Amino acid sequence: MKRLINLTPSRGGRWLLGLLPFLLLAMLYMSLSNARLAENPNDRLLPTPSNMASTFYHLATAENVRTGEVVLWTDTFASLERIVIGVGISALIGLVVGIVNGGIPIIRAKFSPLVTVASLIPPMAILPILFIAFGTGEAAKIALIVIGVTPFLIRDLQGHALRLPDEQLIKAQTLGASSWQVMLRVLLPQLTPRLLNATRLALGTAWLFLIAAEAIAAQEGLGYRIFLVRRYLSMDVILPYVAWITLLAFLLDQLLAWVSRLAFPWYHAGEGDKS
Template identity: 55%
Template sequence: MTRLIDIRPGRGGRFLLGALPILALLFVYLLASEARHADNPADKVLPTFAAMAQAIHAFTTDRDPASDRVVIVADTIASLYRLGVGLAIATGTALILGLLLGVVPLARALLGPVVAVIAVIPPVAVLPILFIVLGLDEASKIALIAIGITPFMTRDLTSFVVSLPAEQFAKAQTLGANSWQLAIRVALPQLMPRLIAALRLSMGPAWVFLIAAEAVASDVGLGYRIFLVRRYFAMDIILPYVAWISLLAISSDALLLFASRRGFPWAHGAGR
């Protein structure tokens, strides 16, 4: 008798199984929205697919007055710029600190507690401080993303380096490797897949911090647009924007996974 745990669907089967819940949710939403609009044609809570299609046509054709770009394009470029720069700063900082704290016990004893303390501070709580210190421009939004995810990534990478077999470092030292060579030649190659994995896990919080910053002080961006139209209960705009953000997040995660599998196939077991 075949056990449930032994059933492993192929690529096509996984795609079909993954699509079924999404299609079911869309079907339930369709029924609910049609039922609400049958009772109240002016209902804004559950807009119909036709209403959302009209809204999508509007923000994919209308132009933003400030940038003279199509609204959705202007919002997407602004948000992706902030997100990309914030993630780049966080990734570079976490990589350097992770190597330093993981390879050098003295550095870990000195800086580890500071990183641990910063990691437990809610990043959104420091947003007013960032606005006061850095102003309302791009710097404060980028800083929130970097501050929000750097401590988590640093602790994760440090833990990974510390868990590497001590024999690897001992053999390298026997061959004359110094601390710099231990970090670059021994720890770094093994750390790179973990770095990408940590970045993938940080993408969700990074989007949250970005939307929060754009909602408070911005004149363009995906988060700004959502919080701008909420005062009008424009769910026909909010829902497509949320779907677009989800699509961007899924695409970036898939791209990172592809890069990890292509660059470091040895870190991905068969069948994963």
């Protein structure tokens, strides 16, 4: 008899097992929604899926009378621009500092404690400072993402660099490689796929900071729209927007995973189940 730990579902079975929790949650929501609406047909807390779909379709197709823009796509493009720029800057800084900190001990001794302390500062606590320093425009929102994500990426890459076998560094130096050549030829190729993996893990945190910043000071954006309509208890807008944000985050995650598998197949060679 096979042990449970050794049972591996087929590809089709993985899809079915993955969809099962979502189906159960959908059934639970339908049950609760029907119960509330049976007691009060005007209840706004748990709208029906048809009501949410109708509202979402309206937001995705109807132009705003005042601006002439389609609300959903305006919000989506504004948020995606901020998240891509913020995470991109974080990844670049994280890669450079992570390689230097991980590869040069004298620099690591100076800057590693600073990175550790910076990673412990709650980014939301300094959001007012960012608004004072950068104003309420795009810079403050992007800066919040960078401050919140970059220390995590630096520490992850630095730790991975320190875990690389010493034999690789010794052989490179034996062949005449300088310090910069070791970092560019040995560390960089091995830390880049790690950076993509760490960035995937940091996406959820980046979205959290973005939504918080948009909720406080923005004129468009997914977080701005959610907090704008909350005062009216417009759950038929809030819930579809939450689902839309989740879908966008999932697509970005899968895009990074695809790029990583395409560019660095050797890094994923030992994975039994690609994600």
